[in-house]
Amino acid sequence: MNLRQMEVFRAVMLAGGVNSAAELLHVSPPAISKVLAQAAKASGLVLFERVKGRLIPTPEAQQLYAEIDQLWRGVEKVRDVSRELVQPAQARLRLVCSASLAPYMASRTVARLYESFPRLQCRVQVFSPDTLNDALLDRSTDIGVALMPHDHPNLATVKSYACGLACVMRSEHRLAKKRLVKPADLVGERVISSPGSSPFGQTLQRAFGAAAARMHLDFEATSSTTACWFAQAGVGIAVVDQVAIAGGLLEGLEVRPFQSAEKMAVRIIRNRYRPMSVPERAFVEAFDQVWKESRAAG
Secondary structure (H helix, E strand, O other): OOHHHHHHHHHHHHHOOHHHHHHHHOOOHHHHHHHHHHHHHHHOOOOEEEEOOEEEEOHHHHHHHHHHHHHHHHHHHHHHHHHHHHOOOOOEEEEEEOHHHHHHHHHHHHHHHHHHOOOOEEEEEEOOHHHHHHHHHOOOOOEEEEEOOOOOOOEEEEEEEEEOEEEEEEOOOHHHHOOOEOHHHHOOOEEEEOOOOOHHHHHHHHHHHHHHHHOEEEEEOOOHHHHHHHHHOOOOEEEEEHHHHOOOOOOOEEEEEEOOOOOEEEEEEEEOOOOOOHHHHHHHHHHHHHHHHHHHHO
16 A cells, blocks of 8 residues: 555544545545545455445454554654744754845845744854855855855855946935936046955946046945945945945935946855755745845836
8 A cells, every 4th residue: 555545544544434534635535435445455455344335444444544543643744844844943044245235135135034934043244255255165154145256166156146336426416417327427526446456446447447547536445335334424426336225225325327337246155065955045035036126126
């Protein structure tokens, strides 16, 4: 007898008849009768006799039922465990992300994740690309979301996205009247830049091109989020990655697309030799939804 035949036989024994067993298993009575006949043939036993229209189990069926019922308790336990693994009561997620991704993308993703895992044990840290890689490699964290991550042979990309540039400034700035800001528009402006030795700083240099020579690049910030804070204070105008200003979280700042062919990679990465858990896969799906929604809104 296979598991399905055992399940039907057990249901008939518990319910006392074909019709009641059909209701118990949410199938039709003919389907129960068919599987019950297959169970009798497979076991080589007469399992029931019909007496005055009722199915009466034989002594052999009674003995078989005792064994199958004990076995079925194990089957139900396996089902319970599998359900718990899909929706774990004490799920855990250790996340590291780049500074630009923390204010909106990562925070909105985690908020969405709590809808599915209300008791999720979550730890989020903001790291630079090098430190982020180290945390994944030594397995002190589970998953990373990085802007312009550094490649490593032992790290695998789960999902990748392309991010452009945006220009942010106070609402009274003259460039706030423009729909699109070009490098030439920044000539003569104090532009909050990034250190030229950093990957993002090099991206800005390429994006500014020849116009950079006539900009005031006397203030540097190490992250786009920091650059936005100082632009908000009126220090200057900033060109940042678009994920840093997703959701319009900073009041008093105008955001305009910046004309450039430069694109930066945003990647969800993991340790290649560490399989992903259910909460980690759910995070990837939720991040993808938040990304699509934020891009659509932008």
